[in-house]
Amino acid sequence: MDNHDLAAWDAGHVWHAFTQMQEYDPLLIERGQGATLFDTDGNRYIDGSSSLWCNVHGHCHPRLNQALIEQLGRVAHTTNLGLSNPTTTRFAKRLIEAAPAGLERVFFSSDGSSAIEAALKLAFQFWRQCGDPQPSRTKFIAIDEAYHGDTLGATGVGGVPRFGSLFASLTFDAIRIPTPCVRRPLEGSPRLAEASQNTSLEHLENILKRQSHEIAAMIMEPLVQAAAGILVHPPGFLRAVRELTQQYDVLLIADEVAVGFGRTGTLFACQQERVSPDFLCLAKGITGGYLPMAATLTTPRVWNAFLGTHAEKRTFLHGHTYGGNPLAAAVGLESLALFDDQRVLECLPPKIARLRDHIARIATIEHVGDVRQCGMMVGIELVADKARGRSYSWEEKRGMRACLAARKHGALLRPLGDVVVLMPPLCITLDEIDCLAGAAEAGIREATQSLR
Numbered sequence: 001m002d003n004h005d006l007a008a009w010d011a012g013h014v015w016h017a018f019t020q021m022q023e024y025d026p027l028l029i030e031r032g033q034g035a036t037l038f039d040t041d042g043n044r045y046i047d048g049s050s051s052l053w054c055n056v057h058g059h060c061h062p063r064l065n066q067a068l069i070e071q072l073g074r075v076a077h078t079t080n081l082g083l084s085n086p087t088t089t090r091f092a093k094r095l096i097e098a099a100p101a102g103l104e105r106v107f108f109s110s111d112g113s114s115a116i117e118a119a120l121k122l123a124f125q126f127w128r129q130c131g132d133p134q135p136s137r138t139k140f141i142a143i144d145e146a147y148h149g150d151t152l153g154a155t156g157v158g159g160v161p162r163f164g165s166l167f168a169s170l171t172f173d174a175i176r177i178p179t180p181c182v183r184r185p186l187e188g189s190p191r192l193a194e195a196s197q198n199t200s201l202e203h204l205e206n207i208l209k210r211q212s213h214e215i216a217a218m219i220m221e222p223l224v225q226a227a228a229g230i231l232v233h234p235p236g237f238l239r240a241v242r243e244l245t246q247q248y249d250v251l252l253i254a255d256e257v258a259v260g261f262g263r264t265g266t267l268f269a270c271q272q273e274r275v276s277p278d279f280l281c282l283a284k285g286i287t288g289g290y291l292p293m294a295a296t297l298t299t300p301r302v303w304n305a306f307l308g309t310h311a312e313k314r315t316f317l318h319g320h321t322y323g324g325n326p327l328a329a330a331v332g333l334e335s336l337a338l339f340d341d342q343r344v345l346e347c348l349p350p351k352i353a354r355l356r357d358h359i360a361r362i363a364t365i366e367h368v369g370d371v372r373q374c375g376m377m378v379g380i381e382l383v384a385d386k387a388r389g390r391s392y393s394w395e396e397k398r399g400m401r402a403c404l405a406a407r408k409h410g411a412l413l414r415p416l417g418d419v420v421v422l423m424p425p426l427c428i429t430l431d432e433i434d435c436l437a438g439a440a441e442a443g444i445r446e447a448t449q450s451l452r
Contacts, residue, residue: 003028003040027407032059035428037412045412046436050425052414053226053258055289057338058427064288064331064338071330080108080324091329094336095295098267100276103297107316108324112257112283113149115294116219119253119279120153121318122302123217126251129314130305134213141207141218141250142174143200147227148219148255157219160228162417175215177203181231183370183381197234204241208248217251217278222269223374226258229419230372230379239273251278251302257294261285262426265348265375267339278302286328288335289425293328344426352376354430355422358437365441367398367448378422380440382448392418398447406443411436413443420444 007026028040037047092106127137142157155164156171180200222238225231245252254277259269283294308314359371369383384392392398399415406413
């Protein structure tokens, strides 16, 4: 078996997510160390997308490896249906200690979409069996261009047409409010951003005034709409949404699948505006990028609505085979310990500043229409005409071309349409940030200059 055989098997047998397989060119990653990945030919790349936004402390971290080995010596998996294990129990307690105040119960599942599905179903069922039942509350509010996963419930509250429009007849329609972000290449200003935020909040308040008796919950990504293209919300928007939902007694689901575990500069994005949601959905970085796991945290108010005798039929009849897996819990526990022991969050400001310096330079490139950053999350939007704010035709795949070109300069990136995303592991060094930004810039220049 050689690399050629592996590549042929990969292209011939593995159906890759979000990938047109007729156009797929195999690249097999064999190992990793820190923020660097190595392919089967020995080429090295900076992991500029954190292996799809989940790796936190770097690849092959000795403490995370050891945590897995020690748990393997005890038990690899036991069901979370009707019983538990010490590691998962400790992890639940640790998550509650780290989360915003008031979130005291943890429902484990397998991935981000699963965490969202659990929150949607919990919110829906809550209003049927709370102390003051309101079964008319069956609808959900979401933000335009939101992405919350690919399962049917998550697709229903999603707002990116290219991901969900084909399956619209299989799911439900959420009530939508405009995104509060001004997307430049349109010539923008802080005043325009403020107007956009006010428009979104006015829409939300009007909906709540008219329909709060029909609404189970609102769902949003705090601070940043990640898969929409790194759309950064204006300061104060999250806090204003929380106040409105509390005023009208509508549950708030905070989707921190992408923005949690340090990506925005704090452990959880909600903490930056001192917001405690009714549900906090976590995945991706929850295990440091090692194993699949997700969690939906909620409040005693929600929990209590599900308590009763078997005959009362109040049980949440939903679950996953590997929910609460002790291997994932063990590495999740160690990941949280690393945040403390290595002062991960305290070390981020210089890295965030170095990224900001680089994207300020990249913003001057002819076909870069906008750059957006929140913490360690960066979106660089490519446009056909910066002055007129004209986008490229989607068929040109400029974002994908830029990311493929960046590989030649030693970085693995993945675009969101024509938005080139930089979201490296939090362990990345300043020198590695320089290399990552240089590779991204080289890829962007190649992709936008060679195809005029």
